[in-house]
Amino acid sequence: MSVEHEFAGSRFLGKNFNLNKLKITDSSFVVASVEAGNTTTKCILTSTDLETGKTEIIGKCVRLTRDIQKPAKTADVFGKTIGGTELAKDTLAELVRDTIRQALFEKNLTADDVHFVVRSTGVTAESEHLEMIILALAEGCLLAGFPPRKMTGYLSLDNMPDKLRPYSYLDKVYFDGAVAGVRPPAGFGEGIVSNEMEGELAMAGLKEAGKQTGADFRNPCIAIDMGTTLSGRISDAGIPYARTIANFCGYAGAVADALIQNIDFEKKSAYELIPEETAAIEVNQNEIETAAAEVMKYVQVMKIPEKRSRFGPFAVNAAAAKKSGTILFGCDVGENGSDFEKLADIGKSVYQSGGLEAVAALTDEVMSEILVLLIQCVAKEKFIREETFIGITGRAGITGTKKEKIIQKLKNRKILENPEKKLIFAEDGLAHGAAVMARCMNSLGCPNNPVGGLRGGKCIMAERRKLQNMRH
Template sequence: MSHKPRMAETPSVRLIDLKSKSKSYFIVASVEVGNTTTKCILTATDLEKGTTYHVVKTVRMTRDVRQPKPGEEVFGKTLTGVELSRESVAELVKNTLLEAVKKANLDIEKDIHFVVRSTGVVAGFDAPEEVGEFIKALADGCLMAGVPPRNMTPPMSQENINPRFQKFSKLNKVIFDGAVASVLPPTGATGVEIVANEMEGELATAGIKEGAKWLDVDFRNPCLSMDFGTTLDGRVISPEEPYAKTIGNFCGYAGAIPDAIIRGTQLVDLELGTALDIFDEKPPGMITMFLKGKKIKEYAAHLLEKISIEKVPENVTRYGSVPVNPAAAAEIGVVLIGCDVGTNGSKMDELTELGAQIYKEEGLKVLFAVIDEVMAGIIYRLVEVAQKEGIVFPETSIGITGRAGISGDKPKLVLEKLETLGLGDKIEEKVVFVDDGLARGAAVMARCMNSLGTPHNPLGGHTGGKCILKDRIKLQSQ
């Protein structure tokens, strides 16, 4: 059966409206340094309606970051081996942020109300806690760009919020207690992070919740989110109220897999090249798919044989190159689900070799069709493992974001494969595909930190349920 995927794309707001005194736009800058790209995306939330709009986006290739200077400490690398220092990352962040603000014709101090920063560069770290150093480098860059420190931390009281937005804030009723869109982070009593890119998973989940609003899909708890940037992140969320728990985490490789395959074409740099460099938005035509469909599935099956998707073993400290703490996860009842190629990428070269063979025999169009089939198969297997672990409920919605999960023909293939898992009728109403999940999530996190909720259009709570503001007030009063 053919399904029509539900794809959320944020409408753009007119730049002239951002400074209108009759509108209450809360403008947030999301700054993310990933393994492949470094982005700054500005969003504007209409606090009257609770809807978030796109303002501008600037994207740079992370591989173009300047090399560390003599005397600077290299504290991490990207998946492709690009060395990073605190100073070089800070400069990259500053320049990317300033470019976005200039493009929008805004003032960084007066017009940008909040800045949220995150990173997907986790492969070069030895433990989840070390990501904290990277976050400090991101903060340095924001400060160098002229962001006031108050615009990067939660306000202490309603009086500390921009006077223009105080009437929308519920901070005098509920404080920010760490829950973003009514989901608690999986740190537990130990306080130990269980996966290095936890914040990315948090933002992606919140961003998918916001993106689903544009599709009239109630993507609240329980839900399952997956972000297919270069590395994989995401969460599985329980149905509890007022705060749900994170009961599952995803980690490992995502976009790094098509990147490795596409390097076999030798059309991109053999070390730093990515599928983005030559990506073609137009999928193969109907005739090509009819003639090559069986061959495409065979090639995809060969590639998938090299890829492991499983509950992360408890005896590892790194899975799919991402630092993890499975023991801490088990202690607090969180299921870690990972995607690896061999052991920490040991079979990536085999993906490249197969990519070269497919390209030589069938050409680029078919190779991209194979990649779509592979990524759809990975998504299917990730959900299947979560289902077998008992953390997918009948009412669980599924959200997917990230370049390697929503591009090309992947959404249609994903729906066809997920339908076989028995997740319920009308699979297209349970699965959403969202662009820029991290940036959307940054806007949601900024609103949560400032208690800028919209009870008439809630992001938190249970699917089909009411706003949880009263329950939160009662809980915090206890």
């Protein structure tokens, strides 16, 4: 079960899983979030009480994507992760299958106990390769025992399981593409950025996670996902739906991974090599700050120029973004990752002088700096209003001492007033987001505890009905 931790006056939703047998009630809506990422492949199980709208993470299985079985034939390989792991449809499907089965086994559940499955990928790829990843995810879910109907929304109450019908509003409002009260960018059909779904899930998940920390994380808000790659979005204060007015893309945890590449010859990620909560060990802070400044010479954090067709690992369409009124913010290393080797050299030097503890301190310093610069870019565009909350999820934004450093830097530089009151940090934002998306697709709303609408405002169902009736 997720629990809240206090630090520096801000809110952090962490984990404290109880992996005993789960009691599923008639009001429980169980969702499996299945993600194939550059570093990890996950199946995270959530249970939402449809009476209260409260979601809990009830179990998870996390496997290293690089441990995927090697393809039988080179010809089967359709793409690679950022770390260079080769991907083939069959072997990726098998990894997904095994990850799902393990997550269910640990909770003494079967595929029949899960009501809905949401699939996502953080692996960057060209369009034809992305299609193969999506197919592999679907195949893995099928192999794990999930029928196709659990991967698509119900079109009417008649098609919905009896126990869910009392909680669904499908007879009043239908799913029109807005998740948690936010529309995708107007030019989404033109392909503004290839990680749009990641950002969508991150924002939805942070909205839901915010409720458990006591924060009303609704529109307008900012969601930043610092996984291996950077994703997220910014919403305005529109009613009944907010617009997506900005997206994030580029590198995040991959920057931390680069710093350890010349330390461990198995090419492990920082996720594996550095503990999530680094002990408070004395390090030479002056040396760490000097090394971090050297790293930042090769890191670009910016509003993405219109001329760029690629930024970091992602294809971007800045012209289409401008046309739709959407701004792109990103983080790159050199140009499209060209300077990762320079970061590896700096990391090795720090390791030789101060050991793994010094490298952990360096990653915290660098990643907190990247996040603060992202927020500074957003503030420069005047996207941060008095009522705006900022949510952060992903390993490169919430582990170690990053949270405290982010808050302190925002204070020292006067970028954000009272940052400890405007920031929330949450683990597994995508999993929370999958639970919200599954509810939105099936109109399983909770009017007394909504995730859509404005901060401090009421449920938007009446406005949605009015808008949808006008379309017909």
